[in-house]
Amino acid sequence: YEEEGEGDELTIESKYYNAKTQRDDFPEALSEFEAVIAEDEQNGRSDWGFKATKQILKMYLKRTDGDAAENKAKVLEYYDRMLDFVSKSIVTRNYAEKSVNNMLERVSMGTDSSFTLAFYQKTLNVLKQTRNDRLWLRTSLRLGRMQLEHRQFQELDKLLAELKLSCLDDSGSVIHERGTQLLEINALYLGMYVEQEEARKLKATYLESVGVRSAIPHPRIMGFIRECGGKMYMNERNWESAQSNFFDAFKNYDEAGSPQRVQMLKYLVLASMLSETEVNPLSSPEAMSYEGDPDIIAMTSLVKAYEGQNVTEFERILHDNKAAILDDPFVARYIDDLRRTFRMQALHSAVAPYTRIRIDMLGRRLNIEPSEVEELLVALILDKRLRASIDQEKGILLLQQETSDETQYEA
Secondary structure (H helix, E strand, C coil): CCCCCHHHHHHHHHHHHHHHCCCCCHHHHHHHHHHHHHHHHHHCCCHHHHHHHHHHHHHHHHCCCCCHHHHHHHHHHHHHHHHHHHHCCCCCHHHHHHHHHHHHHHHHCCCCHHHHHHHHHHHHHHHHHCCCHHHHHHHHHHHHHHHHHCCCHHHHHHHHHHHHHCCECCCCCECHHHHHHHHHHHHHHHHHHHHHCCHHHHHHHHHHHHCCCCCCCCHHHHHHHHHHHHHHHHHCCCHHHHHHHHHHHHHHHHHHCCCHHHHHHHHHHHHHHHHCCCCCCCCCHHHHCCCCCHHHHHHHHHHHHHHCCCHHHHHHHHHHCCCCCCCCHHHHHCHHHHHHHHHHHHHHHHHCCEEEEEHHHHHHHHCCCHHHHHHHHHHHHHCCCCCEEEECCCCEEEECCCCCCCCCEEC
8 A cells, every 4th residue: 555645745746746847937947846845844844845945046047137136135045945954954965965066056156256156155154054074175175265266355364263172182283084174174274374375374285284194185185285385395496395395286286186296396396406406306106197288398398407507597587487387376486496497407518627817707608797707706706606706896706726627717
């Protein structure tokens, strides 16, 4: 025999699927979904009322005709009704999470940030009431990423402070099982501090992050943390540490399948040249597979000119590959440092065969002004990379012979 309510359930199901076939006709579909909701209310509320509410919500989100403000008000109204099903556990937790995430993704694609913020806030309020910590965290982090993108730093700072508290015990120590959560929160802090150019806070958060041991973060998160570390060390002119962090960032982004990996290779090459390492930064098996990328080809050419100390070729590559190299604001910021490092290396090699050489001659060879040659020579002498003195009156560099090598000569 039929159990009580089974016939009604089938009737609601058939009405629901019939309403779905009418979605191209907004008024008709709305009327039929509302009928499903009304019948579901009479029968004690079930998945079918939740599904019908969700369909109406999607319809209003997609609607392009009618008054925009009224549509948004309807979206919030039906979202409240959908969240009521969630708060009263009428649908399973997994289905509720999937549905809420789906709605958040749809709303996040819009351009009205204040509307999106209101949508997120409604979600977080309900999730707190229902103690759905997992979805509350995921939604909060999603909101944080949106606030970072829109540079809403005051709101983001407040949100992150609340999130971070949930990772600490009463003594202020990190709860062991929440290490992964802490790294996701810190990644947002790092993104904010990079944008605000808060060097001190950036370094403290970075060091805290790399010190967390009780975590298995997504490689994309670890890639971002290492990227921020690399940029921080670049700002400190600590080229070796920057190089190490950019390589770690590249490996993590590569594992995550993120397109950021190519940009990290560019930054790795830049840091390697600045650190004057003799190891080719693109020699690792992971990096070699990207040698054909247009951006990497440009950087590889730059490395070859750098290694060959070919001043003319170095400048030509910078000029001809503006889009791949100089149009990246981060790379462009360090091009003057790179030029200086490159010229000092080229200058050091150029003077090696001589006991004395005219500074203006060196200027012609490197295609730079004699005054800059003199400034670079002074830096080499002070760094103890060159044993020499400068006769400023005559414009001559006098090198001290370290051996009896008779290949040194005057010019």
